[in-house]
Amino acid sequence: MAGDAFAAGAAESRCVTNRSSVASLPAVRLLTGPAREQAVKQDGVATTAQLATWGFSRSLVARRVRSGEWQRVFQGVVALQSGPISWRQRARAALLYTGPGAALSHRSAAYVREVLTSPGPEVHVTVPHVRTVMPQRGLVVHRRRTMPWAGGGLRAVEAGDALVCLVAQARSDDEVVGLLCDAVRAGVHPDDVLERAGRWRRLRNRRLLLEVLGAVADGIESPLEYRYRRDVERAHGLPRATAQKRERVGGRWIRADRVYVRYHVRVELDGQLAHPFGTTDDDVWRDNAVLIATGDITLRYRWRHVAVTPCQSALQAVGALRSRGWQGRPHPCRPGCPVR
Secondary structure (H helix, E strand, O other), X not given: OHHHHHHHHOOOOOOOOOHHHHHOOHHHHOOOHHHHHHHHHOOOEEEHHHHHHOOOOHHHHHHHHHHOOOXXXXXXXXXXXXXXXXXXXXHHHHHHHHOOOOEEOHHHHHHHOOOOOOOOOOEEEEEEOOOOOOOEOOEEEEEEOOOOOEEOOOOEEOHHHHHHHHHHHOOOHHHHHHHHHHHHHOOOOHHHHHHHHOOOOOOOOHHHHXXXXXXXXXXXXOHHHHHHHHHHHHOOOOOOOEEEEEEEEOOEEEEEEEEEHHHOEEXXXXXXXXXXXXXXXXXXXXXXXXXXXXXXXXXXXXXXXXXXXXXXXXXXXXXXXXXXXXXXXXXXXXXXXXXX
């Protein structure tokens, strides 16, 4: 039953459970006094121990679960309904199962704090290091010697703590960059992440985290932009461009990814998700309007140009900059690099 509930909930959007909808559940309406208040507070989820104090024997609970009237979310934790279980209810069940002092963390906390738009297929909970928790399907348990502060309607660690945990588990540079860019766009301050990262004695990806936070503070907003700055611009000795330059051109407000202001050259970085079929009509209009209004030429690069052939892209950027008066000295990034 729990496996079915997790499979159904993995694709749902932000949970819709609220106290009024929980209070209208038939099983909750039958409760009275403190029991009903507690069930509503817990989003219609309760432990079998709680149910026993409310007058439901273990055999009665098991019978209702078998009939489908109620659903077992985790061992010893039941949802008092037959319909679909929301993500919030699964998260509440995870906290009840793991016990006092537990907190939502990692991706689950980042979702609660609105850093991420999807909670993922599993609920992540962090518990005190001394506690032993039996594994459950759909639940990932982490242990910490020093528990971070957690609060809110659902006990969740702060966004900065959740983000540092995710960075420590990231498997690629692009994943780290994407997480940090999403967090900053959601309102997490880079200094907050740095302060929380400093509490970890050993933090995987620490050097990359520090480098990326500096880049994000300078206007980098995506993994593709980070790669361009690192693998095309900096690796080949190009001048440093201004990131995310906002201006009014042709009667419209536009924002350019990278602008070499002094040399009237700009670079637009088009990710696959944003432009799945190549340059759009708006892109063509914008490039033409920029050329007419400012004289700037625009270079456009996709993921392949930056991630697979950064040297060829750098060579092209050097040619554009040279044509506009740049007299700097680019350099090859490695033996065999065509940039001279």
